[in-house]
Amino acid sequence: MVQLDMTRIPRHIAIIMDGNGRWAAERGRERSFGHQAGVDTVRRITSECTRLGVKYLTLYTFSTENWSRPEDEVSALMGLVLSSLEDEIFMKNDVRFQVVGEMERLPKPVQDKLRETMEHTAQNSAMTMVVALSYSARWEITKAVRDIAQSVKDGEMNIDDITEEAVSRHMATNFMPDPELLIRTGGELRISNFLLWQIAYSELYFCDTFWPDFGEEDLREAIANYQKRQRRFGKTEAQAELSTNNK
Numbered sequence: 001m002v003q004l005d006m007t008r009i010p011r012h013i014a015i016i017m018d019g020n021g022r023w024a025a026e027r028g029r030e031r032s033f034g035h036q037a038g039v040d041t042v043r044r045i046t047s048e049c050t051r052l053g054v055k056y057l058t059l060y061t062f063s064t065e066n067w068s069r070p071e072d073e074v075s076a077l078m079g080l081v082l083s084s085l086e087d088e089i090f091m092k093n094d095v096r097f098q099v100v101g102e103m104e105r106l107p108k109p110v111q112d113k114l115r116e117t118m119e120h121t122a123q124n125s126a127m128t129m130v131v132a133l134s135y136s137a138r139w140e141i142t143k144a145v146r147d148i149a150q151s152v153k154d155g156e157m158n159i160d161d162i163t164e165e166a167v168s169r170h171m172a173t174n175f176m177p178d179p180e181l182l183i184r185t186g187g188e189l190r191i192s193n194f195l196l197w198q199i200a201y202s203e204l205y206f207c208d209t210f211w212p213d214f215g216e217e218d219l220r221e222a223i224a225n226y227q228k229r230q231r232r233f234g235k236t237e238a239q240a241e242l243s244t245n246n247k
Contacts, residue, residue, distance in 0.1 A: 014183070099133055136193040171197060183222050
């Protein structure tokens with residue numbers, strides 16, 4: 001088992017869960033079979049993150065661009081969202097459930113179930129799982145710009161009030177810190193319109209493992225890799241080292 005420094009566990013991990021379809025294709029099965037297997041992985045990784053002390057886990061579940069996929073695949077994915085929310089993993093692991101994205105585009109039964117799960121888990125405190133559903137970073141940033149522009153128009157803000165902090169407050173993710181670690185499975189080396197504002201200084205970790213095969217040890221390997229890095233935030237190595245030693 002990969003040994004971790006338990007004092008340096010990322011507070012927030014974001015994951016692009018890629019490779020479900022290719023995993024299914026390798027087994028001669030429909031893409032929906034891979035998505036179902038991916039739900040099982042979500043259960044395992046959620047439990048492991050809770051055990052390790054991660055406080056926020058954000059999962060890129062369904063992007064705005066995914067609406068252009070074949071209708072039967074989209075329908076199957078929506079069905080999986082409903083069935084996966086029946087799982088008591090949230091209560092068993094004391095996990096609060098949240099959603100970011102254009103919920104109004106989702107089928108009404110899915111919207112209702114999402115809201116029900118958020119209400120049901122609102123008092124849980126061990127970890128917050130955030131599902132990015134019908135989400136894209138460009139949608140989120142555009143919405144924030146519109147909201148800020150409306151506030152200026154209404155006299156609630158001045159131009160000089162538009163700071164980085166103000167923009168962050170208008171993001172859909174304003175209830176949680178930015179991710180320290182972004183993981184992408186499946187071998188692709190891109191961000192795919194995910195949390196573009198929030199990952200300005202996140203550490204990026206890419207692996208070839210398809211999401212259905214990504215297990216607890218793979219997660220620990222990603223965290224171990226993160227722990228070997230020096231997070232400089234624009235500083236020199238010496239400055240970063242001094243800041244770390246002074247904590």
